Amino acid sequence: MSDRFWLFIIVGKAALITVLLWFGLVLVGLLGSKIEMTSGEPQILKATVLFLLVLLPTGIATWWSFRKLQSHYPPREARAAATALAVFTPVSLLIAILLAQIPGGYADLLLGSPFGLVGAFVGVVVVTTILNLLVCLFTLSMTRRIVKLESTH
DSSP states (O other): OOHHHHHHHHHHHHHHHHHHHHHHHHHHHHHTTTSOOOTTSOHHHHHHHHIIIIIHHHHHHHHHHHHHHHTTSOHHHHHHHHHHHHHHHHHHHHHHHHHTHHHHHHHHHHHOTTHHHHHHHHHHHHHHHHHHHHHHHHHHHHHHHHHHHHHHO
């Protein structure tokens, strides 16, 4: 299996973990919406909710991907790729959520009403995977060049 395909599989699984946890937290938040946050609520509560919605799923997926990357890459490259994944995943997730209307709309149009959410979910996972893969490939390339430059001096 080539390095790029293997990295694609790892990044895709990390994106799936992130999106599943994110959707799960959002659904739990929607189902348990009896607690409403008003403008008078403390800022620490809002920061905690933001942490749970964005950083916790990203952190879990990053930790998992770092463990997997360690078996295939040197420690420095694995750390760099996992760090890039951790930093860029919230951005790619936001972009993917905005673009999820397209596959969700097509799935709803072609397959019917219940499949719109499935199409949106798949769209979020695919877009997040592609964006994160590009960032990880770029980071690995730059890290290898830096290591190569440092070894010549």
